[in-house]
Amino acid sequence: MQLANVVGHAISTVKHPSMTGWRLLVVQPLTTQGKADGEPQLAVDSLGAGTGHQVIICNDGAGTRQLLGHKNSPVRWFVMGICD
Amino acid sequence: MRIAEVIGTVTLSRCHPAVQGYRWIIGVPYSLKALKANAAPDGEDVVILDELGAGYGSKIGVSEGVEASMPFHPNKKPLDAYCACILDALNVR
Numbered sequence: 001m002q003l004a005n006v007v008g009h010a011i012s013t014v015k016h017p018s019m020t021g022w023r024l025l026v027v028q029p030l031t032t033q034g035k036a037d038g039e040p041q042l043a044v045d046s047l048g049a050g051t052g053h054q055v056i057i058c059n060d061g062a063g064t065r066q067l068l069g070h071k072n073s074p075v076r077w078f079v080m081g082i083c084d
Numbered sequence: 085m086r087i088a089e090v091i092g093t094v095t096l097s098r099c100h101p102a103v104q105g106y107r108w109i110i111g112v113p114y115s116l117k118a119l120k121a122n123a124a125p126d127g128e129d130v131v132i133l134d135e136l137g138a139g140y141g142s143k144i145g146v147s148e149g150v151e152a153s154m155p156f157h158p159n160k161k162p163l164d165a166y167c168a169c170i171l172d173a174l175n176v177r
Contacts, residue, residue, distance in 0.1 A: 039113050061154065
């Protein structure tokens with residue numbers, strides 16, 4: 001789990017079937033100093049986080065597959081919570 | 085999943101039997117700076133297995149690590165990167 005900034009969102013028609021119906025956010029993971037940690041990631045979101053929000057993202061692939069209800073999903077990151 | 089731009093394809097003459105017959109593309113991942121400036125991607129290029137038919141210049145979502153071979157579970161494939169989605173639009177601010 002890691003803090004991240006939501007920097008945008010993506011739209012995709014041709015995709016793995018497990019991602020159908022899910023919001024896809026562009027999130028930038030952060031270091032403890034609040035700086036960018038690596039490259040931006042795509043994460044699925046069920047909470048309605050928007051651009052500019054700070055969120056907690058989780059890189060538990062098994063958890064994501066459970067969330068999406070798909071045993072073969074290639075998605076790793078999902079938005080776990082929105083920071084107040 | 086990182087965001088990458090497709091810059092080419094790869095053709096294999098000999099390969100591991102588990103990955104025979106698939107299409108391979110080369111993708112360059114975007115940094116946040118490049119995404120915000122709408123500039124060319126600036127990451128380290130990766131070879132990606134593609135089942136969706138991503139073309140040159142397409143922006144794609146690349147699954148890496150264990151998740152790259154999950155679409156084929158319970159079959160095992162030696163994969164590092166898998167093209168999970170082709171992005172139609174990307175709104176980054």
